[in-house]
Structures are given as structure tokens and as C-alpha cells.
Amino acid sequence: MVEAGLLLAALVAVFTTLAIVYVLVVESLPFFRVVSLVDFLTDTMWIPLFAEPRYGIMPLVAGTLVTTLVALAVAIPAGTIIAIYLSEFAPYKLRETIKPALELLGAVPTVVYGYFALMIVTPFLQKLIPSLPGFNMLSAGLVIGIMIIPYVASVSEDAMRAVPNYMREGSYAMGATRFQTATRVVVPGALSGIAAAYILGISRAVGETMVVAIAAGLQPNLTWDPTQPAATITAFIVQVSLGDLPHDSIGYQSIFAAGLVLMLMTLVFNIAGFSLTRRFREAY
Amino acid sequence: MHATTTEASLQQIRADVSRRKVLDQIFVMVGLLVMFSALLVLVILFLDLVQTGAPKLNWDFLTSFPSRKAERAGILSAWVGTSLIMLTTAAVTMPIGVAAAIYLEEYAPKNWLTAIIEINVTNLAGVPSIIYGLLALGLFVYQFNLGQSIATAGLTLSLLILPIVIVATREALRAVPRAIREAAYALGATRWEVTAHHVLPYSTGGILTGMIIGLSRAIGETAPLITIGALSFIAFLPESPFKGEFPFFSFAWLGEAFTAMPIQMFNWVSRPDPAFQVNAAAAGAILLGMTLLMNGIAIYVRYRFRKRINW
Numbered sequence: 001m002v003e004a005g006l007l008l009a010a011l012v013a014v015f016t017t018l019a020i021v022y023v024l025v026v027e028s029l030p031f032f033r034v035v036s037l038v039d040f041l042t043d044t045m046w047i048p049l050f051a052e053p054r055y056g057i058m059p060l061v062a063g064t065l066v067t068t069l070v071a072l073a074v075a076i077p078a079g080t081i082i083a084i085y086l087s088e089f090a091p092y093k094l095r096e097t098i099k100p101a102l103e104l105l106g107a108v109p110t111v112v113y114g115y116f117a118l119m120i121v122t123p124f125l126q127k128l129i130p131s132l133p134g135f136n137m138l139s140a141g142l143v144i145g146i147m148i149i150p151y152v153a154s155v156s157e158d159a160m161r162a163v164p165n166y167m168r169e170g171s172y173a174m175g176a177t178r179f180q181t182a183t184r185v186v187v188p189g190a191l192s193g194i195a196a197a198y199i200l201g202i203s204r205a206v207g208e209t210m211v212v213a214i215a216a217g218l219q220p221n222l223t224w225d226p227t228q229p230a231a232t233i234t235a236f237i238v239q240v241s242l243g244d245l246p247h248d249s250i251g252y253q254s255i256f257a258a259g260l261v262l263m264l265m266t267l268v269f270n271i272a273g274f275s276l277t278r279r280f281r282e283a284y
Numbered sequence: 285m286h287a288t289t290t291e292a293s294l295q296q297i298r299a300d301v302s303r304r305k306v307l308d309q310i311f312v313m314v315g316l317l318v319m320f321s322a323l324l325v326l327v328i329l330f331l332d333l334v335q336t337g338a339p340k341l342n343w344d345f346l347t348s349f350p351s352r353k354a355e356r357a358g359i360l361s362a363w364v365g366t367s368l369i370m371l372t373t374a375a376v377t378m379p380i381g382v383a384a385a386i387y388l389e390e391y392a393p394k395n396w397l398t399a400i401i402e403i404n405v406t407n408l409a410g411v412p413s414i415i416y417g418l419l420a421l422g423l424f425v426y427q428f429n430l431g432q433s434i435a436t437a438g439l440t441l442s443l444l445i446l447p448i449v450i451v452a453t454r455e456a457l458r459a460v461p462r463a464i465r466e467a468a469y470a471l472g473a474t475r476w477e478v479t480a481h482h483v484l485p486y487s488t489g490g491i492l493t494g495m496i497i498g499l500s501r502a503i504g505e506t507a508p509l510i511t512i513g514a515l516s517f518i519a520f521l522p523e524s525p526f527k528g529e530f531p532f533f534s535f536a537w538l539g540e541a542f543t544a545m546p547i548q549m550f551n552w553v554s555r556p557d558p559a560f561q562v563n564a565a566a567a568g569a570i571l572l573g574m575t576l577l578m579n580g581i582a583i584y585v586r587y588r589f590r591k592r593i594n595w
Contacts, residue, residue, distance in 0.1 A: 002476050003391050009383035010392070013404040013450070016443050020415060023422035078318050085315025089308075098319060100583050105326055107497075107579050109504025111546040112568045115553050116329050119336075119561060149322050175301065179308045200410065207412020209507035210546075214553055234414050234507065241417070241511045247426060255511075259418040266412060 024263060027256035034250055040257070046220040046236070048254045055254065057261055059222040063137065063230035064265070067212055070141025070226050071148060071205040076198060078145075079152025083197075086153070087160035088182040099154065106150040114214030117143040122215065135217030135229040143215070144208045152201040159193020160186050192280040199273030203266050209234035233262045330572055337566030345566060350548065357563055359570070362548035365434070366503060368522060369544055372438025373445070373502050374495070380442075381449030381498075382484075382491060388450070389457040390479050409447040416444045417511025425512055432513035434522065435538040440508050445498035452494020456487035489589025493582045500578035504571060506546035514547045545571050 032040070035055040043056025082102070086095050121139040126132045163186050171181040187194065209232075217229030218239045231239070237255045245252040334341070348358025384405075392398040420440035430436045460483050468478040484491075522540040549571060552564035 003387070006383045006387035006391055009380045010387040010401050012380055012384065012443075012446065013401055013408055016408060016419075016446070017404050019423055020411065020419045023419050024415075027418075027422050078322060081315055081318045082322070085312070085319065089312050089315060098323075100579075101323055102319070104576060104579055105322060107500055107504075107575055108326070108329070109506070109546055109571050109575055111504065111506045111550050111553070112329070112333070112572050115333075115549070115564055115568050116325075118553065119565075120329070120332055146322065146325055175297075177301070177304045177308050179311050180304065182311075203410045203412070207414065209412070209414045210550065213507075214550065234412065237414055237418070238507060238510050241421075241513065244513075256418060256422070259415055262412060263415055266410065270407070270410065 020263070024256055024260045028253060028260050030248075031250060031253035031257045035257075044222050046231075049240075049251050053250070057233075057258070059220040060231060060233045060236055060258065061261065061265075062222055062224060063212075063216070063220070064206055064232040064234070064262075066224060066226050066230065067137050067141040067144060067208075067216060067232055068202060068205040070138060071144035071208075072198075072201065074142055074145025075148045075152050075201050075205075079149045079197070079201065080156060080194070082149065082153040083156035083160060083194075084182050084187065087157045088178060088186060099157075102150045102153060104150075106147065108147070110147070110208065110210040111214070113143050113147055114210045117211055117215035129227065132227055133217075133229055135215060136227050137212075137216045137230055138226040140212045140214075140216040141226060143211050144205050147208070147211070148201045148204045151204055152197045155197035155200055156190070156194045159190035159197065162193065163189040192277040195276045195280055196273060199269055199276075202269050202273075206265055206269065207234060207262065209238055213238045233258050233265075237262075330569070330576075333565045333569035333572060337562060337564075337569045340562055340566035341569065345563075350543075350551075355559065357552075357560075359545065359548055359567055362543050362545045362567070363570075364522065365542040366544045366546075368434050369437045369441065369542065370499055370503060372434060372538065373441045374499060376439060376442040377445055377449055377498060378495060381446055381495075382453050384446075385450045385453035385457060386479055386484075389454050390475065390483065405447050405450050409451070413444055413505055414507040414511060416440055417508030419443070420508060420512045432515075432541055433538060434540055434542045436512050437509055437514065437542060437544070438538075440512060441502040441505055444505065444508065445502050448498040448501060449494050452497065453487070453491050456490020456494065457483055459490060460486045489585055493586045496578050496582040496585070500575050500582070503578070504546055504575055506550055509544055509547055510550070515541055515543055545574075 040055055040057055042058070043054050044058055045054040045056050046059045047054050086098065090098070117139045118135075121143055122132070122134060122136065125136075125139055132138070167185055167189060168181050171185045176184070212232045213235040216232065216235065218231050218235055219229055220236065221228060221230035223230060236258055240251055240255045243251075345358045346363065347360055348356060349360050350362075351357040384401075388398065388401065388405075392401075417440065420436055420443075424430045424436040424439055425432060430439075464482055464486070465478050468482050473481065522542065545567060549564050549567040552560040552567065555561075
């Protein structure tokens with residue numbers, strides 16, 4: 001009896017996944033009855049709310065990829081360096097104090113990070129690049145990068161710490177220094193875990209919403225130049241949700257189609273990550 | 285002759301090692317620099333919010349409704365909304381999250397169903413929060429007809445933090461040594477008695493920590509609330525949950541429209557008028573302060589419970 005109740009609670013996770021897939025597919029079906037899949041994937045304009053609407057998802061996908069790449073350019077080097085430092089160099093006390101402090105970076109509400117990007121980072125960048133517009137993907141991407149540092153750092157660090165000590169000792173015995181041991185023994189040994197950390201960071205960056213909605217502008221814009229304003233998939237969903245669209249309008253259905261693409265993108269990254277993780281897995 | 289060659293090559297090796305050791309030192313400096321720059325961002329952000337928002341950080345700000353005039357606008361409906369949503373979220377997440385964790389940790393047989401549940405919990409933690417918003421919009425708002433209400437918001441955020449709470453609770457349960465369970469079984473306790481009388485009480489600290497971390501995540505979530513249709517201009521309060529006469533409480537507020545702290549801040553930050561940026565900063569300072577406080581409490585609770593229990 002008790003067990004059945006507990007099982008039911010655990011099954012909520014399964015129901016949630018099923019419900020997500022169901023809602024995204026069912027609600028975007030009417031959209032794909034109006035818009036052909038070919039147009040959706042190849043058209044270079046996304047203006048679903050205009051009198052003559054066009055539904056090409058490319059500009060939103062491009063915006064999402066550009067902000068994600070900028071974010072990764074910050075988070076991967078910084079996160080990896082922090083992970084190596086904490087796992088291989090930092091004294092115990094420092095590590096135990098710094099880790100929770102770093103986690104706080106990931107706990108800051110995203111809307112606050114949006115404010116940070118728009119009001120602090122962009123004006124600062126404008127001093128370096130005077131032509132930078134007030135809304136741009138660069139500052140949004142940089143801030144998302146800072147936001148995901150703790151995810152990258154803490155998962156990579158766990159992976160590095162899981163590398164057994166005798167491997168380090170073997171390396172030291174051969175006369176290697178700490179840095180050599182870290183980069184040539186520990187990092188290769190922990191590669192599968194580090195790859196998983198990067199994938200987690202990518203998923204976060206792709207799905208990040210408020211920072212881009214606030215700081216990157218809400219205009220769909222097919223460009224690969226990070227100094228330009230552009231909308232991401234998530235920013236578009238927010239923009240439409242802020243208005244008051246009727247349930248059966250194509251604008252309403254278009255956010256579910258956008259959501260479906262977002263979900264598929266995250267899924268692709270996760271599957272890629274999973275197979276990478278398997279390939280690099282070291283057995284001790 | 286032979287001795288001097290050894291001497292020479294030994295010196296060469298020493299020189300080589302000390303050269304490579306310089307790299308060690310350089311890396312330590314780079315590591316510290318990167319780490320502290322990242323933390324510095326947090327400090328700068330908080331100081332800027334407090335400094336910019338200082339003119340609005342007063343009692344009036346907390347007790348005023350939003351307004352078209354920046355200097356008169358406040359966050360009364362926002363923090364009341366956030367409190368009620370958090371109450372709903374906590375009330376829904378706590379039983380489901382803990383029950384699910386107990387099932388997975390104490391009851392689940394090793395079979396395909398358990399494997400599927402575990403995969404789902406892991407994957408849900410990586411689903412973007414805005415997808416939860418779309419789920420809630422399609423399911424709660426239109427299928428279940430809960431409307432754009434506090435109940436919908438609470439349920440949505442609850443689904444969002446469920447994986448966090450389940451994972452944290454499982455870790456807490458796992459930290460209770462096997463010997464405790466075996467001792468209880470030896471005295472004839474049933475599985476449920478072992479769980480309810482021993483395992484759960486001993487892991488309260490870890491469970492609380494997970495719950496607070498989950499709620500601190502929920503309190504700042506903006507995107508899913510926008511998706512389900514949070515309003516940013518609400519100049520009334522939901523019906524009070526407390527009543528003067530029997531039965532002394534009411535759940536009418538669950539069905540009412542709402543706004544929340546992050547929604548209010550987003551609304552202000554996206555206005556071109558700089559006067560509203562002061563409001564945004566003040567709201568941001570309070571929101572960030574609450575998040576940091578909750579995380580601080582979580583760290584403290586974990587520390588206290590860890591100290592108290594010696595297996």
C-alpha cells in the first residue's frame with residue numbers, strides 16, 4: 001500500500017517527461033499544418049506576427065547558437081581552469097570554502113543576470129567597442145558564460161577527483177610536476193566526466209532565457225556576428241507570451257513549434273554528450 | 285670523468301625540474317585569478333544593485349503597488365505573489381519529492397521501471413525552464429483549466445524543482461549507514477517502520493537542504509511564469525489565506541491572477557525610462573539577497589547536521 005503510493009510519486013518524473021513531449025507535439029501540430037516543414041527549416045525570415053508572416057526558424061536557431069558559443073568561450077576555459085585548480089592544487093580548506101561560494105554564481109536569478117548584462121556589461125563593452133548597439137548577443141553570451149561556470153567547474157572537478165591517486169603517484173614518481181600530472185594524467189583520465197560537464201553547460205546556455213530576452217534584443221536577425229542584436233528561440237517564446245494571444249492563433253502555436261526545436265536541440269547535445277562520454281570512459 | 289658526467293646530468297635534471305615547476309606556480313596564479321574574478325562578478329553585481337537601488341530600498345517600496353509613475357511604484361503585489369507561489373510549490377514538492385526519493389532509495393527493485401524513472405529524473409534536471417512553462421501553458425492552463433493562477437505557477441515551479449529535491453533527498457537517505465537499517469530490521473521493524481522511524485529522521489538535514497536549494501531556484505525563475513501568463517501590473521492583493529471566522533483559512537487565493545518578484549523586475553528592466561531602472565535594481569537587490577540568504581541557510585543547515593551526527 002505504502003509502496004504503491006511511493007511508486008506513484010516516483011512516476012511523476014516519467015509523467016512529466018511524457019507530458020512535455022505530448023504538449024509540444026500536440027500543440028505544434030496545427031502550426032505544421034499551416035507551415036510546411038521545408039519553409040520552417042529553410043526560410044531565412046521569422047516574422048510570425050506580421051500581416052504577411054514568414055516562418056523560418058533559422059534566425060532564431062542562429063541567435064541561440066551564437067549566444068551559446070560566446071557563453072562557452074567564457075565558461076569552458078574558466079570552468080576547466082577552476083576545476084583543475086580546485087582538484088589538483090588548492091589546499092583542502094580553500095576548496096571547501098570556495099566551492100559553495102562558486103555555486104552561488106549559478107544560484108543568482110537569471111533576471112538579475114539580465115540586468116547585469118544590460119546595465120553593467122554592455123556599457124562597459126561599449127567603451128571598448130564604441131559601435132556596439134545597446135542590445136547585443138555578445139554581452140548576453142558573456143553573462144550566460146559566467147552563469148554556467150559553476151556547472152562546468154563542479155562536474156569537471158568531481159570527475160578529476162574520481163581519478164585514483166595511484167595514477168598521480170605514478171606520474172610524480174616519474175618526475176612529473178603537479179601541472180604535468182594534471183594536464184597529462186588527470187585530465188585525460190577524467191575526460192568522459194569533463195565532456196559531460198561541457199554538455200551540461202551547453203544545455204544550460206541553449207535554454208537560457210531571461211538574459212537574452214533582456215540584453216540581446218527581441219528582433220529575429222539572421223547573423224553570426226555576436227556584436228549584433230538578435231532573438232533566440234527562448235527570447236521569442238517570452239516575447240509572444242508577454243502579449244495576449246488567443247489559444248487557437250498561429251502565433252500561440254508557433255511558440256510550441258519553437259519549444260519543440262529547442263527541446264530537440266537539447267536532446268541532440270545530450271545524445272552527443274552521452275556517446276562522447278562512453279567513448280572516452282576510462283575504466284580503473 | 286664518469287663522476288662529472290653524472291654530476292652534470294643531475295644538474296641538468298634539477299634545472300629542468302625547476303623550470304617545469306615554474307609552470308606550476310604560473311598555473312596556481314592563473315587559477316586563483318580566474319576563480320576570484322568569477323566571484324568578484326557576484327560582489328560587483330550585488331553592490332551595484334544595492335547602490336543603484338538605494339533610493340527605493342525603503343518601507344514604502346515594500347508596501348506600494350506597481351504604478352505608472354516610477355517613484356511611486358512598489359513591490360507589494362510582487363512579494364505577496366512570490367510568497368504564495370513558494371508556499372504552493374513547497375507544499376506540493378515536499379511530499380512528492382521525498383516520497384519519490386524514498387521509493388528509489390529504499391524500496392525500488394532493480395528492474396526496467398526503476399531504470400526508466402532514474403533516467404527521467406536525470407534528464408528532467410537538464411530540461412530548459414521555459415519548456416516547463418510551455419508544458420504548464422498547454423497542460424495546466426488549458427487542459428486542466430487552472431487558468432493563469434497562483435495554483436498553476438506553484439505547480440509549474442514544483443515540477444521544475446522536483447528533480448533537484450529528489451536527487452538531494454536520495455543523497456541524504458544514502459548517507460544513513462546500513463547498520464542502522466539492519467539493527468532496526470533485527471528488532472522486527474517493517475520496511476516502512478525502518479524508513480519512517482530511523483532513516484527519515486536521521487536525514488532531515490540533507491532533505492531540508494535540498495528543499496531550500498530547490499526553493500531558492502524557484503524563487504528566481506522568470507521564464508516559465510511569463511509563459512503561463514503572469515501579469516506585471518497587479519494593483520490588488522489575492523484573498524488572504526487567513527480568515528477571522530471558522531475554518532480560519534481559505535484557498536481562494538490559489539485561483540487568482542498573480543505577479544511575482546522576478547516578473548516585476550523584468551517588467552521594470554525592459555522599460556526604456558531610466559527612472560524604472562532604479563526600481564529594477566532595488567527589486568533585484570531584494571531578490572538576489574533572498575536567494576543568497578536561502579543558499580546561506582542551506583549551507584548552514586548542512587553544516588550543523590553534519591556536525592551533530594557521528595555514526
